[in-house]
Amino acid sequence: MKRFTTAVCLLLFAAAGRADEAAKPVTVPITLLKSRHFTVPVKVNGEGPFALIFDTGAPITLINNKVARAAGLSKDKRNVLRQAKAKTLQVGTLEARDVPVTIMDHPTVSLVSKVLGPVDGIVGFSFFARYKVTIDYQAKQLTFVPTKYQPADLMAKMMSMTLFGSKDGKKVVASAGVWGFQVGKKGGDEAAGVDVTTVVVGGPAAAAGLKAGDRLLTLHGRWTDSVVDTFRAASEVRPGTAARIGIRRDGKEMELTVNVQPGL
């Protein structure tokens, strides 16, 4: 029996070990350039490393023609602009598979490269969105932990034009649950928050102590500076949540807790 228990324990440990390994954070050193971009070492299809700018503002991952040729993604001398898929993209010791890349000699990248030393592309959303990423300029490192997030194929969306402005017009934002109050904002009122105009008797907000005449400042950690703001914030609060709201009453700021109910 004792042996059996030991065996089970070992198995459990082994399983836990594997689970740990699966979610083990990977740390990648960053190099801060004088322009205050920062680069990470990147291998494309095993070739490299090349220095690529890590850019949370870039929806795509981009490599220049030099890298594309080295990685076997291009035979042409110079692509003006082309899409390809890297079998592997390795950032530091972190490897991602099947990453869409854009091949182009990006002028800003070329300029940074010319002035501050070799930089060969940009690592963007299509790569980093797959991970919980921690950016630390002081420690000069990035930390990655894989998540289940699947970045959408933005290029396909672009091509099918579905990304572009709504032609149909009407968009509606809905609270995810019942709160039982109404807010308003008068024209010319530029101050923070919205006025609570009605509190429904017997509703969740009334139970929390909200009163008509209160100024609602925040809802579940979000600013409520307009009626739409308030609804957007409420759209993120699942029913069943004990949600904090920040209000001002008689010049004093306070917090109330509303038990949001399923309904509408």
Add this chain to the structure above:
Amino acid sequence: MKSRWPLLALVALCLAPPLWADPPAAKDTPPAAADKGKTYQIPYRLTGTQHIMVRAKINGKGPFNFIVDTGAPMIFISVPAAEKAGLTPPQDAKPTPEKENKDKKGKKRGYAVTLDRFDLEGGASQLKMQAIVETPFQIEGMNAMGMPGEELHGMIGYTLLAHYRIELDLTRNRMVWTELDFKPPPPVRLGPVKDANQEQLEGMGAFMKAAAVLYGFKPAVPPSPRGFLGVELAEKDGAVTIKAVLPKTPAAKAGLRAGDRVEEVQGKEVKRSADVLRHAARATAGQTVHFTVRRGEKTLELKVTAGEGL
């Protein structure tokens, strides 16, 4: 070119303009971070263009929508947003050199300012932040086409971001920012080199604006709030029942009662309470939501005229 322009547009969205000029020398030294080690839950939204968008107030005005952009050296504020925030060029300000050539309307653009305070939604805030007021061509183009889904007002880059350890997980709708005890070294200018390719890329802003007119794309419009009915729902044994009808609400006026079993909403079958919300998702105040409910032996058709509220 025609089939490739969406790709070029995406490329154009990548890097913020580097600093062509030296950033303004800080007149006031920013106070040391009093909140070091403090963490903030920073809400964000992912735009249609897959940008991480946060909201911020400039000197208490706003909120404005900013992209979190490690590819930007500092804070960029669009000209319209700066005007709304009441920012004006300092008396002794020189325009950043590459903008010395005025724009087509002869209006000078591009100047540096010191913001008294910059507050992010979620609580993080910095005093005496440097910022550049100009509308980056990416922002201008995207806004014209309504691509982000909401109007963008600028980017926040290194000079702000480096004060925090930033944790971003796309499976959560909050980032975690931890204030560091760190004084980020200032960015250094790259310019004034600017080649033809850069100008071509910057031309994308104008091109996207023109395309927006051609294709009939419109800037993003703010959404309308869904209407309020005043019912609390419960799920039991695979059925959705009305747990409570709040007094004097549209639901009460329409005759819905606690205990009613909801069978259909807007003519569509209901199995879970989420179905009710989904079928009624587009009903704004004044519009009718049709309920089919079972009360005892009877099936009732009730029309609820949505009111305002949540």
